[in-house]
Amino acid sequence: MDFLTLTIFIPLVGGLLILLVRRQSEGVAKGIALAASALTFVVSLPLIFGFDPGKGAYASGLGDLLQFEVDRPWIEALNIRYHIGLDGVSLLLVMLTTFLTPLAIWGSFTAIKQRVKTYYITFLMLETGMLGVFASVDLVLFYVFWEAMLIPMYLLIGVWGGPNRVYAAVKFILYTMVGSLLMLVGILWLYFNGVPGENTFDLVRIFHLGQIPDRAQLYLFGAFALAFAIKVPMFPFHTWLPDAHVEAPTAGSIVLAGILLKMGTYGFIRFCLPLFPYAAHHFAGLMMVLALIGIIYGALVTMMQTDMKRLIAYSSVSHLGFVMLGLFAFNMQGMQGGTIQMINHGLSTGALFFLVGVIYERRHTRTITDYGGLAKVMPKYATLFMIVALSSVGLPGLNGFVGEFLVLVGAFKAKAVYGILGATGVILAVVYLLWMYQRVFFGEVTNDANKKLLDLTTAEKVILAAIIVFIVWIGVHPTTFLSLSENSAQMVLTRLGGM
């Protein structure tokens, strides 16, 4: 059974099914959406259980690492193929996607009241797009999924978003498009010149046979890196993110922060580092500095936010800075730390956005000063919020620490000052999150509107509990997850020069 293809396209099929539903029967549409995304998760389970983490030890290219590979001709005239497969890194991200999407869909049930059918169709299309990006081994296939995923996200923000949604949606799509157009040029260059004597979009072939001159690497790195850096987002390309998050509906924010941003960092691991190692070394210093600015500057700006969602959005800039810091440390600790930190950020920030959504649905405000004393009214909500916040600030025993610790060890090894500056972000994270937490949850309930708020519903508890299970699991036994991506990380490092 080709579980990978099934995983990618079940959501799309689910979306098409919803098309057949009458407009009035919203319940059916919700049911199909949840069922389809849940089925996707179930179908993706054989991927993680069947994955052999030992495969591809000492690999020098992508080909040795790929599992669940499918390789069929698609557009033969241009040698474009339906080539998919997973290595450890993409497996983790595929699992993150199939895990978070049903939770986000379930969490939308009460929040989305307009154009319900269209909403769920859009969401399922988005899932297919995201899964396709992570699974593609053919560059055109990758690019098609990459662009295909933009449209549903654009709609999610632009149709179901807040008051300023059109501005945010246009900003999001234009910004991302500008980046990806240059990437398309890069892809075309690789097609014509990547492998001598052959025109191919196949990553496996480019990895193994590609000969890219140093000078060309610099341009290609630039073209790809711009697309990915916007997506991450790295400083100074980050300003689309807070706008997009503030306007997006809760589920959109969960997926945007949890998964979409990872496409940027994934792109660096998959393309920029292993394919253009000369350029990667050339630009490493710049990337590290930008990552550090992201960490510190991001945290400082986060601290001053008055809107909870904007605060979490800015904190993503800081957190993703850690990921980039790890990736460009060019050692095992940094690479593995960056990879696991991608998952961590997906879980923690996804959960944080969900938590903000919970309170927004009840009070229709996200302004911190509208709250205060919630711990007394909603003790369960306060407890779970605390756990997630602690995961986000990197408390040992929870997931965030594992990633940050490895990243900082790696960065310190690369250059002591990187590690030292990065570690200041650890202090600032406590400042902004605990400060927000205090203002929302502690003190007396001063606002009458907050006195009779409903604590978490069963559905909300289950959704959060599911995420927290992994938050604890990664914190207590990170080797379960680190071992999956180990060989991939090693491969990237080997190509970067055997460090």
Next chain:
Amino acid sequence: MSNHLYLIPLLPLAGFLINGLLGRKLGDKAVGFIGSAVIGIAFVLSVAAFVELLGLPVHERHIDRTFFTWLAAGSLEVPFGLLLDPLSALMILVVSGVSFIIHIYSIGYMHGDPGYPRYFSFLNLFVFFMLLLVLGDNYPIMFIGWEGVGLCSYLLIGFWFTDEARATAGKKAFIVNRVGDFGFLIGLFLIFATFGTLSYAGVSEQARYWVGPGSVIFWITLCMFFGATGKSAQIPLYVWLPDAMAGPTPVSALIHAATMVTAGVYMVARNSFLFALAPATLSIIAWVGVLTAIFAATIALVNNDIKKVLAYSTISQLGYMFVGCGVGAYAAGITHLMTHAFFKALLFLGAGSVIHAIQHAHERAGFVGDPQDIRYMGGLRRKLPTTYWTFAVACVAIAGIPPFSGFFSKDEIIWRSFAGGHPAVGVVAMIAAGLTAFYMFRLLYLTFHGGWRGRRDQADHLHESPPVMTMPLVVLGLLSIVGGWVAIPHVLGGGMRLEHFLAPSFRIAEELSVMHGHHSVSAEYLVMILSVALAVGGILWARAWYIRNPEAPKRALARAKWLYRLLLNKYYVDEIYDYAFVQTTLAFGDGAWRWFDIPIVDGLVNGLAKLVGWMGMVIRRVQTGLVSNYALMMAIGIILVVGYMVWK
């Protein structure tokens, strides 16, 4: 037992999970029982482990067990391993023992609090992390415990979270500790970069034959010590501890006196093999320790809050422990850690008993006021006899009067400062000891002696606490007396049994130590006599001022008003920090967002978009749709092209 060492931290963790998840359903009685029982069993197991260790030959007292690989990436491998050696064996005894007593006390103290299950689950979680901290066999595991106890401290300081001030105190503690942890982390990175391993065994083995540059070790140890100043409330990061008194009093006793705040001392002692290689750091530690000791003692002289006096006293006493480590007398530092755990826990629990009684009286008399202000206490010895006697014992112990426990541990530290070549440190430590005796007896006299200074109708409602609270006081009282007898110096006919027991943990440091001070019996007697004389002097002075002639302190204060104000305002350090760090950071954040991110970073993006839009507007004009215009353009174009070709 050593094969099941993991049970010792695991039991409190189980207590946390049970009480945390099911506490509300179980009811307060069951919660208190489970919370205390798990710690009780952990204590019994710790005793078993201790006995097992004692049964081994001295050089085999080092049991290292690895249970699973916690984290692995490249050359970095962190096992989940626990280490039982004399140092950790003593620490788990003290931690689980004192925790058990305080859990029992809490059953009475927290009775009827709506957050009862939450309280016990947090307290259990704290013990779990604390045991992990002292049992871990490598730096990352210690760091997990280190951060974990900090978290519990935060949660428990802000336990009564509806009070904004308490919540703020908790946050301050967490943030200041994180600043210290930053140092710890950097130290840890440096260790990994230098030694390629993060296990104590691996690092100590390399440190033993270290031939590399001393500067690396200096930076490692300095960073680690910076971490210790956060957790153990030393200059410059002590500021959070006085505020931490906002937590329930048993929490102050357990976390902010007996155990967590000693983690920094433990950390330095555990790393003695590194610190021994860095004499410069050791000197810094000794000086920071002794300056903190006297600095905090001076603040304690004038403070009027019963818990704050004890808090500054704790800071001061922690300073002594660091002096011990700084002069190479690690065992003396750890001994003081232990005796201090007894008498300071007792002092806090006694203070809790007092506050409990006064709060009760306030409620009965329908009065709202600060139940911790010693200016409105007095004469409590008749109302609270058990509390009084045990509190007095603790005061004598901390003042350093023989044969109470504090004498042996503190005196050893002072003597070793002289013997180890730090006479100036020793002198300051002695003066601080005199101040200690003064402020402790001031507290004792103002609280328990004289007449009641509160409202008269309250006095009738003052009662001794229930046995569940007074029994722990008695047990700790006994320990405060005899606790030091395992450390009686040779000159007094003792055997320094604790020091000999701990010796294997500091063996490498002893080998490496460059300090070989002289040892003169007569000098040791002299130091002993002097420090006791200073302590007695302090007590007598307090007695003269607060019992015999209560007008005297007022007159003295009138003469030195500025000094009094300086001390009462804690040297204005909080204000300075607030201005220098907090406001600056906020200003930076505000500037970065309002003056950079919005107008410049985002402004450029929007500006670019506007530019494109504007260009579209302009260029659109060309597309007029009139054929004659297009023809004109073409004609001009042709002329230009032709002209260019001709001219070229």
